[in-house]
Amino acid sequence: MIQVRSQAPDFSCNAYLKGNNQPVKVSLADYRGKWAVLFFYPMDFTFVCPTELRAFAEAKHEIESLGGAVVAASCDSFYSHLAWFSRDLPEVDYPVLADKTGEIARKYGIYLESEGISLRGLFIVDPNGVLRYQVVTDLGVGRATEETIRVLQALQTGANCPANWKPGQKTL
Numbered sequence: 001m002i003q004v005r006s007q008a009p010d011f012s013c014n015a016y017l018k019g020n021n022q023p024v025k026v027s028l029a030d031y032r033g034k035w036a037v038l039f040f041y042p043m044d045f046t047f048v049c050p051t052e053l054r055a056f057a058e059a060k061h062e063i064e065s066l067g068g069a070v071v072a073a074s075c076d077s078f079y080s081h082l083a084w085f086s087r088d089l090p091e092v093d094y095p096v097l098a099d100k101t102g103e104i105a106r107k108y109g110i111y112l113e114s115e116g117i118s119l120r121g122l123f124i125v126d127p128n129g130v131l132r133y134q135v136v137t138d139l140g141v142g143r144a145t146e147e148t149i150r151v152l153q154a155l156q157t158g159a160n161c162p163a164n165w166k167p168g169q170k171t172l
Contacts, residue, residue: 011027011028014098032128038108040110041053044080105117120142120143159171
């Protein structure tokens with residue numbers, strides 16, 4: 001079972017990346033030295049998912065300015081990603097893993113066997129590959145990128161941060 005403070009499960013798979021008509025290989029090892037913000041969404045061509053994908057596209061530059069990188073994943077194929085993103089989500093310019101077999105979602109403990117999709121899982125992995133944060137929600141609840149950024153900033157302080165802590169406030 002995956003647990004915060006343990007090594008994040010490694011992965012290597014094909015991914016969609018804007019501007020590429022062929023899959024690119026992406027692995028967790030590609031993000032060593034950065035704070036990886038890895039989020040899973042249930043499937044392409046749905047309703048809540050594009051709102052999250054757009055929100056992370058808008059937040060990408062801020063996350064990168066904090067030494068982070070955004071990576072998305074679903075249990076769809078590269079070709080499904082290519083069709084959907086090039087038609088409906090051209091602003092998404094971060095890698096989207098094509099976890100067609102659900103292997104990565106299983107490693108992260110969020111695969112729904114009966115449906116062949118993942119729950120909405122968000123994981124922050126530190127520059128050394130250690131899982132520092134995870135949150136999993138049901139299929140119909142989108143995430144707030146502002147909270148992801150706040151948590152990333154709190155983790156980077158290395159200190160104890162009280163409830164509702166914001167950058168610039170005192171830590172404990």
